[in-house]
Amino acid sequence: MSTVLVTGGAGFIGSNFVHHLVAAADHSVLVLDKLTYAGNRASLYDLPDSRVEFVRGDIADPSVVAEVMSRADAVVHFAAESHNDNSLLDARPFVDTNMIGTYTLLEAARRHDVRFHHISTDEVYGDLELDDPERFTETTPYNPSSPYSSTKAASDLLVRAWVRSFGLRATISNCSNNYGPYQHVEKFIPRQITNILDGCRPRLYGEGLNVRDWIHAQDHSSAVLAILEGGTLGETYLVGADGEKSNKDVVEAILEIMGEPADAYDHVVDRPGHDLRYAIDSTKIRTELGWTPQFSDFRSGLEDTVQWYRDHEPWWRPQKAAAEAKYQLTGQ
Numbered sequence: 001m002s003t004v005l006v007t008g009g010a011g012f013i014g015s016n017f018v019h020h021l022v023a024a025a026d027h028s029v030l031v032l033d034k035l036t037y038a039g040n041r042a043s044l045y046d047l048p049d050s051r052v053e054f055v056r057g058d059i060a061d062p063s064v065v066a067e068v069m070s071r072a073d074a075v076v077h078f079a080a081e082s083h084n085d086n087s088l089l090d091a092r093p094f095v096d097t098n099m100i101g102t103y104t105l106l107e108a109a110r111r112h113d114v115r116f117h118h119i120s121t122d123e124v125y126g127d128l129e130l131d132d133p134e135r136f137t138e139t140t141p142y143n144p145s146s147p148y149s150s151t152k153a154a155s156d157l158l159v160r161a162w163v164r165s166f167g168l169r170a171t172i173s174n175c176s177n178n179y180g181p182y183q184h185v186e187k188f189i190p191r192q193i194t195n196i197l198d199g200c201r202p203r204l205y206g207e208g209l210n211v212r213d214w215i216h217a218q219d220h221s222s223a224v225l226a227i228l229e230g231g232t233l234g235e236t237y238l239v240g241a242d243g244e245k246s247n248k249d250v251v252e253a254i255l256e257i258m259g260e261p262a263d264a265y266d267h268v269v270d271r272p273g274h275d276l277r278y279a280i281d282s283t284k285i286r287t288e289l290g291w292t293p294q295f296s297d298f299r300s301g302l303e304d305t306v307q308w309y310r311d312h313e314p315w316w317r318p319q320k321a322a323a324e325a326k327y328q329l330t331g332q
Helices: 012-024 062-069 084-089 092-112 147-166 188-197 217-230 247-257 283-289 298-311 313-329
Strands: 003-007 028-033 052-056 074-077 115-121 170-175 177-179 203-205 211-216 236-239 244-246 266-268
Touching: 003 012, 012 028, 012 217, 028 062, 062 092, 074 092, 074 217, 084 092, 084 147, 092 115, 092 147, 115 147, 115 217, 147 170, 170 217, 177 217, 177 298, 188 247, 188 298, 188 313, 203 247, 211 217, 211 247, 211 298, 217 236, 217 283, 236 283, 244 247, 247 298, 298 313
Parallel strands: 003 028, 003 074, 028 052, 074 115, 115 170, 170 236, 177 211, 203 266
Antiparallel strands: 211 244
């Protein structure tokens, strides 16, 4: 693979992967991103122009997709509408990007015989009870609960259909909750960090008992590259770092790391249909591909993330006011 097309490469997880790909491999990178509010061209500014080309465009636009796909040897498909709260307010962009956009990419990859890797989420599996010892595996039935997770489940099924029906050379990965550099401040961890930096108290949905399985975006990136280079075609891999933490635990850890009292946060009304617990069993990728996370200790990854937001205020500051204004409309 000499040229890797990365859709959504100016977004949070996509930009982390582009950075990782440039550092860890010799491929050229072609980034396709629509630059919605969640995309940030500045996330790629420090990368060499000789290795990374940026194209602004919509993955649901067949002409744009056909042009970039014709120049690619492989595609890693990160582009997605991904914020659950936004999907509850307006589901249409999620249908357009996550379903129609994925279909458009699949058709182009089929025509040009391009190796395809699809990035998905553990949210397609629904949720687990807080006291359930089980974890999601590659064979867990789909049971999405929000417009966001439903459209991601649909995109996964499209990929599987194109593998079976048309012989597309594709793999899928479903990952747990990511955190790390370049994440939009509307998201849970960077919102709490930047609120504290602004002298505001963090806000926690409900009692904060909902559990997420956290993974640093750098570890997600290394897992994706391992699948791209060595994964079995047609297979799905679950990616996680054994990082199960309640939202309450995460907020309190952030406060402690930033030198604030652990209880210096406020509770707000819970999100409708808020999933209770996600938990990933990543045995398959670890045994088949030998992948292991660097940040196996969540606390160390969180400290790294807090420091990144301390050091990069010019990156996140332009987003902050608009993100908080949107939350204020719902009292969150």
